Amino acid sequence: MLLNENLGPADIDRLVDEKNATASRLIFTDQSIFELEQEKLFAKAWLYVGHTSEIPNEGDYVTRQMATDPVILTRGEHGKIHVLLNSCSHRGTLLCTSDVGSSRGFVCAYHGWAFGLDGSLKATADDMELYDGKVDFKTLNLKTAARVDTYAGLIFATWDEAAPDLADYLGDARWYLDLYHNRTPEGMEVLGAPHRWVVDANWKTGAVNFGADGPHAVKVHGPITAATFGMPAQTVRDSLLNSPAVSMGNGHNGILPLIPESLRDQLPDYPGYPADLIELYEQMLTPEQQAMSKHLIGGVQTMFPNFSSVQAPAIFNPEEPPVNMLAIRVWQPVSATQMEIWNWFLVEKETTDEWKQKAMQMGVRTFSVAGTFDQDDAEAWAGINIGVAGHQSRQGDMNFQMALAYRDKIIPDFPGPGAAYPSNYGEVTEFDILLEWQKYMSA
Ligand code: FES
Numbered sequence: 001m002l003l004n005e006n007l008g009p010a011d012i013d014r015l016v017d018e019k020n021a022t023a024s025r026l027i028f029t030d031q032s033i034f035e036l037e038q039e040k041l042f043a044k045a046w047l048y049v050g051h052t053s054e055i056p057n058e059g060d061y062v063t064r065q066m067a068t069d070p071v072i073l074t075r076g077e078h079g080k081i082h083v084l085l086n087s088c089s090h091r092g093t094l095l096c097t098s099d100v101g102s103s104r105g106f107v108c109a110y111h112g113w114a115f116g117l118d119g120s121l122k123a124t125a126d127d128m129e130l131y132d133g134k135v136d137f138k139t140l141n142l143k144t145a146a147r148v149d150t151y152a153g154l155i156f157a158t159w160d161e162a163a164p165d166l167a168d169y170l171g172d173a174r175w176y177l178d179l180y181h182n183r184t185p186e187g188m189e190v191l192g193a194p195h196r197w198v199v200d201a202n203w204k205t206g207a208v209n210f211g212a213d214g215p216h217a218v219k220v221h222g223p224i225t226a227a228t229f230g231m232p233a234q235t236v237r238d239s240l241l242n243s244p245a246v247s248m249g250n251g252h253n254g255i256l257p258l259i260p261e262s263l264r265d266q267l268p269d270y271p272g273y274p275a276d277l278i279e280l281y282e283q284m285l286t287p288e289q290q291a292m293s294k295h296l297i298g299g300v301q302t303m304f305p306n307f308s309s310v311q312a313p314a315i316f317n318p319e320e321p322p323v324n325m326l327a328i329r330v331w332q333p334v335s336a337t338q339m340e341i342w343n344w345f346l347v348e349k350e351t352t353d354e355w356k357q358k359a360m361q362m363g364v365r366t367f368s369v370a371g372t373f374d375q376d377d378a379e380a381w382a383g384i385n386i387g388v389a390g391h392q393s394r395q396g397d398m399n400f401q402m403a404l405a406y407r408d409k410i411i412p413d414f415p416g417p418g419a420a421y422p423s424n425y426g427e428v429t430e431f432d433i434l435l436e437w438q439k440y441m442s443a
């Protein structure tokens with residue numbers, strides 16, 4: 001379903017209409033646009049590749065994707081983190097075929113070329129002298145990401161030498177990342193290997209939904225949302241309608257659902273957390289961040305382009321107090337109409353094994369391949385492929401026009417940075433992700 005083999009900037013500018021808060025349906029289905037995204041967006045942006053707790057020791061590695069490119073994330077000498085293209089520099093075969101391991105390097109199964117943890121070529125199959133001095137082996141190291149950096153244990157990489165520093169790329173979003181990733185002195189760790197599953201939907205569907213879609217929580221997830229939070233759907237709706245959504249800048253967006261004012265004297269501060277962790281939050285977070293965090297009954301964010309997180313204090317049964325789970329995920333593009341979701345659960349390093357187990361169980365139950373929420377979302381998202389596949393239906397738009405009502409209603413005295421809007425229903429922050437997408441695609 002090619003839109004136009006000679007897709008140019010003028011075509012791209014028409015795909016997202018800022019004035020009307022609409023976007024062409026083609027950007028969720030068209031393979032030529034998908035191919036252009038690889039060059040214009042995924043070759044330029046900082047992409048999430050893993051967590052420092054997954055590769056704690058020298059020699060540790062995990063294999064990952066940076067969009068359509070397979071990579072190896074390694075911990076090399078002196079603890080340095082490297083991101084290597086997982087494609088042998090001899091004839092291109094996949095070099096490392098394990099998901100995770102620890103090694104002094106990588107030896108290609110095809111002809112035996114060997115590489116160090118930093119991607120440097122150490123040996124060819126036979127004596128390097130056989131090349132008779134005619135080859136500069138330094139040019140045959142593995143390709144590496146141009147830049148690799150971390151924030152709060154989150155490892156990002158980019159192929160673009162000219163990319164801004166990660167700290168600048170994340171910018172004001174760091175204040176919001178801190179609420180989930182930087183709230184205890186030792187920080188977070190991942191609970192096990194990522195869960196991975198394929199969904200028949202464009203990767204932006206997930207990124208936009210987590211950037212974040214308030215109304216769908218009480219529609220497609222209706223009974224599940226009410227049961228998960230132990231609140232009537234109407235209470236959840238009231239919370240979402242009256243909680244802030246934030247455009248953090250650079251395409252990073254999210255919502256901060258808060259305990260409704262009417263329930264604040266019935267619920268504890270920091271619902272779903274044990275007392276020993278709350279003590280640590282109060283050491284690490286600023287007074288403004290604490291004032292926000294203590295009333296959160298969720299948190300959903302997308303760091304542009306395809307890294308998201310969701311936190312929710314959910315209940316196993318109405319007699320027990322809630323348990324917070326934090327999931328992070330990457331919406332890996334596979335094709336215009338398919339993505340692979342990579343999903344991890346995180347917990348504070350300082351907490352007890354028992355709490356880690358509970359947080360993991362709650363995550364698996366809610367936001368995972370078999371999780372209640374993902375079951376609902378996957379069906380709605382896959383329906384988009386079918387709904388907009390036809391000649392008539394693909395000519396329409398995706399509608400984000402509640403943004404027209406909300407985009408000028410910036411909360412003047414909001415305690416966090418960025419532009420905050422007064423409702424999770426506003427669609428402003430979801431649409432902001434597509435505006436950022438358009439900037440990259442038009443550049
Ligand atoms: S393809 Fe790797 S050594 Fe030949």
Ligand SMILES: [Fe+2]
Pocket residue numbers: 209216217221373377
């Ligand atoms: Fe959802």
